[in-house]
Amino acid sequence: MSDDQTVIEVDQLARLVEAVLMCAEQPMPTARLLQLFEAEGVSQMALDAAIEQLKAHYADRHIELVETASGWQLRTRPAVAPILARLEPARNQKFSRAMLETLALIAWRQPVTRGDIEAIRGVSVNPNIIRALMERGWIQVVGQRETPGRPELLGTTRQFLDDFGLKSLADLPDFESFSSQGEAIDV
Amino acid sequence: MASSDCANAIGPQAVPGSEPLARVRGQAMTQLPLDLYIPPEALTVVLETFEGPLDLLLYLIRKQNLDILDIPVAEVTRQYMEYLDLMREMKLELAAEYLLMAAWLAEIKSRMLLPAPSVDDHEEEIDPRAELVARLLEYEKLAEAARYLGDLPRMGRDYFPVKVEKPPRLEQWIPPSQPQVELEELANAMRMVMARQSLVAHHHIRREMLSVRECMTRILERLLEAERLLFENLFVPAEGRLGLVVSFIAILELSKEGAIQLKQAGAFAAIELSRPSGTSEPFAVS
Numbered sequence: 063m064s065d066d067q068t069v070i071e072v073d074q075l076a077r078l079v080e081a082v083l084m085c086a087e088q089p090m091p092t093a094r095l096l097q098l099f100e101a102e103g104v105s106q107m108a109l110d111a112a113i114e115q116l117k118a119h120y121a122d123r124h125i126e127l128v129e130t131a132s133g134w135q136l137r138t139r140p141a142v143a144p145i146l147a148r149l150e151p152a153r154n155q156k157f158s159r160a161m162l163e164t165l166a167l168i169a170w171r172q173p174v175t176r177g178d179i180e181a182i183r184g185v186s187v188n189p190n191i192i193r194a195l196m197e198r199g200w201i202q203v204v205g206q207r208e209t210p211g212r213p214e215l216l217g218t219t220r221q222f223l224d225d226f227g228l229k230s231l232a233d234l235p236d237f238e239s240f241s242s243q244g245e246a247i248d249v
Numbered sequence: 250m251a252s253s254d255c256a257n258a259i260g261p262q263a264v265p266g267s268e269p270l271a272r273v274r275g276q277a278m279t280q281l282p283l284d285l286y287i288p289p290e291a292l293t294v295v296l297e298t299f300e301g302p303l304d305l306l307l308y309l310i311r312k313q314n315l316d317i318l319d320i321p322v323a324e325v326t327r328q329y330m331e332y333l334d335l336m337r338e339m340k341l342e343l344a345a346e347y348l349l350m351a352a353w354l355a356e357i358k359s360r361m362l363l364p365a366p367s368v369d370d371h372e373e374e375i376d377p378r379a380e381l382v383a384r385l386l387e388y389e390k391l392a393e394a395a396r397y398l399g400d401l402p403r404m405g406r407d408y409f410p411v412k413v414e415k416p417p418r419l420e421q422w423i424p425p426s427q428p429q430v431e432l433e434e435l436a437n438a439m440r441m442v443m444a445r446q447s448l449v450a451h452h453h454i455r456r457e458m459l460s461v462r463e464c465m466t467r468i469l470e471r472l473l474e475a476e477r478l479l480f481e482n483l484f485v486p487a488e489g490r491l492g493l494v495v496s497f498i499a500i501l502e503l504s505k506e507g508a509i510q511l512k513q514a515g516a517f518a519a520i521e522l523s524r525p526s527g528t529s530e531p532f533a534v535s
Contacts, residue, residue, distance in 0.1 A: 081413075083411075084411055084412065084413040085412075085413050085414075085415040125411050135410060136410065136411035137404070137408045137409060137410050137411055138408045138409045138411065139408060140402045140407035140408050143406065143407045143408060143409075146409055157399060159298075159300050159392070159395060160300055162395035162396070162398050162399045163300065163391055163392060163394075163395040165395070165398060166391060166394040166395040166397075166398050167391060167394075169394075169398065170394055182384075182387055182388060182391055183300065183301055183303070183388065183391065184301040184302050184303035184304075184346055184350070184384070184388065185300065185301035185302070185344060185346050186344070186346065224404065225403055225404040225405070226398070226401045226402075226403055226404075227401065227402055227403075227404070227408070228401075235397070237390060237394060238390070240389075240390040240391075240393035240394045240397065241386070241389070241390060241393075
C-alpha cells in the first residue's frame with residue numbers, strides 16, 4: 063500500500079471483491095482483480111489481505127472462496143450439493159469407467175495420442191468418449207506427433223483443472239502412487 | 250468393479266436357525282439351492298462391465314488373490330477362455346482385443362513350456378510374462394487413477410459457482426422511441442372517446458379521485474397480459490369524464506417515459522398501445 067494515503071480500506075475492498083466475484087462470469091485471477099481496482103490504487107498486499115478476510119468471512123458458510131487454475135471463485139461447498147441438486151431436475155453426472163479412464167490417461171500422461179490410450183487400456187478408443195470430453199472442454203488437441211499419420215496429441219485444459227478444483231496438474235497425485243493391491247476388486 | 254457377487258451367489262449358503270429364506274409352494278426353504286438359476290441377462294451385465302481384456306484378466310487374477318507377479322498362466326488362460334466362451338454364448342460382440350489377448354496368453358503359455366534358449370550375453374532369462382505383468386500393473390494404476398478422478402469433487406456435481414445476476418449495462422440503455430402517432434390523431438381519438446361519453450353521461454357518478462400513476466400501472470399491467478391494446482379500450486366509461494382524462498394523461502405520460510409505444514397503421518386506423526420494442530418487460534413505473 064502506498065504511504066501517502068490508503069484510498070480503500072481492506073474491509074471495503076473485501077466487500078467489493080465479493081461483489082465482483084459473484085457477478086463475474088469466470089473465475090478471476092489476482093492480476094485481473096488488481097487491474098479492476100487500478101483506479102483505487104489497490105496493491106497486491108491489500109488485495110491479498112482482502113481475499114484472506116473474505117475467506118475467513120465464509121469460513122463457517124456453505125459457500126467458500128477458492129483459487130482454481132483460472133483464478134478466484136466463490137462456490138458452494140460439496141456438503142450442500144445433495145440439497146442443491148433438488149433445485150434442478152436430476153442430471154446424470156456419472157461418467158462411465160471408460161470415460162474416466164480415458165480422461166485419467168490424458169491427465170496424467172499428456173500429451174498422448176489415441177494410440178497411446180489404446181496401448182494402455184487394451185481396447186480401441188471410443189470416438190464418442192473423446193468427443194464428450196472435448197464438449198465438456200476438459201481436453202483439447204495440443205499438437206501432432208511427428209510420426210507416420212501425424213496423430214493428434216491430446217492434453218487437458220484449464221477448464222478441466224477448474225472443474226475438478228485443481229490449481230495445476232501438480233495437484234494430482236503421482237501416477238505411480240496408484241498401485242492398488244486388490245483394492246480394485248472387493249470380492 | 251461390479252462383478253463377482255454373482256459368482257459368489259452360486260455357492261450354497263446354509264442359514265443358521267430355522268428362519269426360512271423363502272417359501273416355494275408352501276415349502277420352507279432354509280438353504281439356497283445349489284443350482285441357483287442366474288438369468289442370462291444378469292451375466293451379460295457382469296460381462297459388459299469389463300473395460301477390455303486387461304480389465305477381465307485383472308479381475309480373474311484379483312478374484313483369486315493370485316500374485317500378479319507370478320501368474321499361473323495356464324490356469325488364468327483357461328478361465329479367460331471360459332469367459333470368452335460365455336461372452337460368445339451371450340452373443341456379446343466380442344471385440345478383437347479379447348481374442349488378441351487370448352492369443353497372447355497362449356503364446357506366453359507355450360513359451361513357458363519351452364526350455365529357455367541359452368543366451369550367453371544375458372545372465373538373467375526374461376520371463377515371458379514380464380510384459381503382460383507390466384501392462385496389467387499399468388492398467389491397474391490407471392483404473393485407480395480414474396476412480397480417483399471420479400471421486401474428486403467436481404463443478405456441477407459437488408459444487409456450484411455462486412452467481413448473482415449482473416445489472417444491465419448502462420450503455421445498453423435504449424432511448425425511448427418517439428410515438429409513431431401524430432398528436433392530432435391522438436387528440437381526435439380522444440375527442441371521439443369524449444363525445445361517446447357525453448352520450449352515456451346522463452347521470453352523475455360519484456366522483457373518485459383517480460391517480461394518474463395508478464392508472465399508468467393499470468395500463469402497464471394490462472400490457473403484461475396482452476401484446477397490444479386498443480386505445481379506446483383503455484377507458485372505463487364508468488369512471489366518468491374525469492376518469493377518461495386521467496386515463497388519457499396516463500397514456501401520454503407512459504408514452505413520454507417510453508414505457509409504451511403508440512402505433513397507428515394508417516389514417517383513421519385504430520391506435521394501438523404496445524410494449525416498447527426491444528424490451529420484453531415493461532418498465533416499472535416509479
